[in-house]
Amino acid sequence: MNVYMYLVDELLIDCGPSRLRKEIINFLSKESYTQIILTHHHEDHTGNAPIVPSSIPIYIHPKGVPLCRTRPHLPLYRRVFWGSRKPFETKGIEHQIKTKHHTFDLLHTPGHAPDHLALLEKDQGWLFTGDLYVMSHPKSIFAFESIPDVIQSLQKVLLYDFDTVFCSHAGILHNGRNRLEEKLDYLLSIQAQVLQKYNDGKPVSAIQKELFPDRHVLNYFSLFENSSKHIITSILNRGATHQ
Numbered sequence: 001m002n003v004y005m006y007l008v009d010e011l012l013i014d015c016g017p018s019r020l021r022k023e024i025i026n027f028l029s030k031e032s033y034t035q036i037i038l039t040h041h042h043e044d045h046t047g048n049a050p051i052v053p054s055s056i057p058i059y060i061h062p063k064g065v066p067l068c069r070t071r072p073h074l075p076l077y078r079r080v081f082w083g084s085r086k087p088f089e090t091k092g093i094e095h096q097i098k099t100k101h102h103t104f105d106l107l108h109t110p111g112h113a114p115d116h117l118a119l120l121e122k123d124q125g126w127l128f129t130g131d132l133y134v135m136s137h138p139k140s141i142f143a144f145e146s147i148p149d150v151i152q153s154l155q156k157v158l159l160y161d162f163d164t165v166f167c168s169h170a171g172i173l174h175n176g177r178n179r180l181e182e183k184l185d186y187l188l189s190i191q192a193q194v195l196q197k198y199n200d201g202k203p204v205s206a207i208q209k210e211l212f213p214d215r216h217v218l219n220y221f222s223l224f225e226n227s228s229k230h231i232i233t234s235i236l237n238r239g240a241t242h243q
């Protein structure tokens, strides 16, 4: 999986995983950045934050502040993929961040992580989406993710005008708005199918077999922290809390 960080007008968006520290330090040594914003607290976005000079402020959604202050208990496969991450201090931010030439509205977009932010630059039609998109047709998700929350977050960002999406794993998407709409349509359809099958009396294991018959190598590597089952349970759990 690729990982992207963005530098716009001296604002660094995410810091990359500690596994790529050498390359990232090498890149940043030739660039100028005066502030950092983290789209969320996960180690592939924050792994190099602990080595940033203390004169440079690091911002994150307020829910991320305590998450960055503690050392995460990462499963082995995530430590191997991305490297671990030491605790570090951040400043909570919720509404807007400005640079010399741009204003970014911050959109709280939970679902992948509770502190997830997307950054909207209205004048340019840019949306920095962190891990909100990544792919349009996910067949499995992590145990900590919620499909109903991702649906709400996609609906929230799609209320705004933008064309270009800057994704942390898929890169720059010039038809980004369509890709986000495609993901929303897919998740709404999956949600409807899961609820229909559940109402027909089918157990989670049967729904999983019918909708997602194939397993992905990441499912096994992650010891099923990543699994299609979490798509189904996150939809059914939300249904239960709403009843």
Ligand SMILES: [Zn+2]
Pocket (backbone or CB within 6 Å): 040, 042, 112, 113, 131
């Ligand atoms: Zn993440």
